[in-house]
Amino acid sequence: MPTYRTDLIQPIVGQTSFGIWDLLNKGSDPFGAPTRAAITAEDGIRLLGKIGVPFVSLHDLDVGLDPWVTPNAKALDARKAEIAASLRESGVQVWMYTPCLFHHPLVRAGSVTANDARVRRMSLQKMIFALDVAEELGARWLTFWLGRDGAEVDALIDAKAAYARIADAVAMATAYIRGKGYQIRISLEPKPNEPRGDIYVATVGHALGIINLLPEADRNLVGVNPELLQHEAMAGLNGYHAIGLLAAAGKLAFLHLGGQTPLRYDQDHPFLGGNSDLKQSFYIILGMLRHAPKTICEFDCHPFRTEAGDDAREAFIRGNLEALGIMVAKAKSFLALPEARELLAETDARGFGFTADPATDPDGFRQALFAGEWNADTVAASLSPNAQALDRLVNLHLLGMA
Ligand code: GCO
Ligand code: MN
8 A cells, every 4th residue: 555645634634524335345346246355334434533534424224224124123223332332432423324215126116206105105214214313323414315216217207296206205304303403404415327217316406406396494404415526427517517506505515526437337436536537626626615615525436446455445545535635735726826816816706897776776777787888899809718828727737837
């Protein structure tokens, strides 16, 4: 294992988390057998504690707390106590908890969107059970990753009903949170496809649309955790814009990070790993630093399948932390460049250069808006958007040539 740079890791490690499922991952893919030995959830938690990662996220299934797999209240209680003890001993806290609504054959035609009311009800049971466990374990977020809610055969489920059913389920969960006085919040994680042909909560925009379907009192209990680069890039979308939209809407819950080649299957490469787009990765960290500098960066990706050694998982954790440290350092130093500051002077500017309220005084508003000489050709000729100069600066800086 190389010596990973603590000078890069130390400034950011306090705002990081790893999904336990990513550490348990054994390197199998739909074509190939596992390449890494199994570890337990406790091993993974211990490893994070040793490296100083403050948070871990859990799927009920991966930590033995799935009520569909273990329909025995006593056994689940005992297992919960074991996980709590492991977290305590390792000094690691739970960042996010997910009821796995994508694994069991029960949800093969959807969980909360299924046509069969029994499946919708059992999915809600699982969500509410998970909320209780998550709150008890101190989790800050419960992520609904509705990865099995989608379609190959669109005739099966009416799309309007599907979105309404998702909103119904989320609204039940938020109302329960309010009723119980819980601290936990709900997060939606978009993904365009895989495992379904098309997933309903496909993009950040879809997630915001669903939040908009909720009763108003529940909307502030729900956020979105985009997975960047992977999930937005799978649809060829721009992750920097995803962060911008969520920041503007006040809905950025936290980030899932990893590497991805656009328009491919969910590669889940380590952050900056493989053929990931370095520039896009730079921009998402730039967006994060500017609009949510303290947000938790949770790595939701896997060691490459090639990595089979005993230290593969430790190298994976340290490698991701170092990669984030590199991009945070790059983005910070970019923002501090006098040339960048000058070129970016107007980047946050808003407004239209006049004040008048179109609702209370529409005629005054019109008059103010059109006051003066406005000629499209003249203004166009005087514009200097600086795009080329900024792009050059980003390239020189990112590639260490500035
Ligand atoms: C994926 C998803 C999951 C979710 C997780 C939420 O596999 O594509 O990213 O890893 O993040 O299920 O907890
Ligand atoms: Mn994810």
